[in-house]
Amino acid sequence: MNYEVIIIGGGPAGMSAALVLGRSRIKTLVLNTENPRNNITTHSHGFLTQDGMHPSEIFKIAKQQLTKYTSVDYKKEKAISVKGENSNFSVETKRDIYSAKRVIVATGHKDNIAEVGIEGLTEVYGKSVYPCPFCDGFEMAGKKLAVFGDAVMGPMFSKTISHWSKNVMVFTNGEKVEDEELLSNLTKNGIQIVEEKIKKLISTEGQLTGVELIDDTVIQREGGFLPDTKSTESTDFVKKMNISTEIGHFGMELYKVDDNKETEVKGFYIIGDARTGWSGVASSVAEGSEVAAAITHQIIEENWQ
């Protein structure tokens, strides 16, 4: 089965690319396992007109609106491998092998909360402890908050979180903050550091109520943030293509793409969290739309006599 474009992953990035490619009447296949990163959370925030909706609701509307575009085939199938180069790719699933001139990887990242090593964290993640203050800081504003992180990330992140609440405690889970200047700055700004090891988090139906330390002390908290979710790429398709990386925003390592989101492998594109580690819904949608418009322009050029 031949396609002009295969999109692997149908989260905000992939579905947005599919929508714009559909509007350009380009023969496109979307392969999607329908498990976006934010499925775990109760509300998605900060995306114009969809603020506060459940991620699954946003996906449902995206999928329904895509049905109008008959050049787009949507399949709930898992891509197992991507092979090829130079505008000649094949993507394998359990059911079939599909080929295309172009492949867009939009498979996102997955968070590995169990690897953070705090008992009870999985239960509250996405419900009252979040990775991103721009996503959930508004709802947590003014509450008694915890920041869970190591001796470097925890204090740094707590500075950001203090914009939303003046009652912030950093829990380093046994690590000692060595930087005296940082410590004094945190204290000046009313942020407390707790360096004792955490025994477990206490919660009811996903709502954090306290942090129990190793000495059985319980510190009351109403929510929190976690800067490092130990996230990893959801698939190894990009790694296997040996795509170069570069240092981007906040010192993060990003896959190198050009203005069209195309990598050094011609016809191989990466968008959304799969490229950046964290894009958020709005930026993922923007990247999907950009890559689709860029591909349409490339196809127009190829067909121009």
Ligand SMILES: Cc1cc2nc3c(=O)[nH]c(=O)nc-3n(C[C@H](O)[C@H](O)[C@H](O)COP(=O)(O)OP(=O)(O)OC[C@H]3O[C@@H](n4cnc5c(N)ncnc54)[C@H](O)[C@@H]3O)c2cc1C
């Ligand atoms: C707890 C939490 C709360 C968040 N809240 C917000 C918020 O309020 N606002 C906001 O802007 N952002 C929020 N985010 C971030 C947001 O979820 C991501 O940045 C966004 O989903 C990235 O979109 P994406 O399309 O790149 O990847 P994803 O949304 O992760 O989508 C990837 C898709 O690829 C599919 N897939 C993976 N592997 C394969 C494969 N092998 N074959 C086929 N399909 C595959 C997956 O099933 C999934 O559907 C939150 C994240 C978390 C964890």
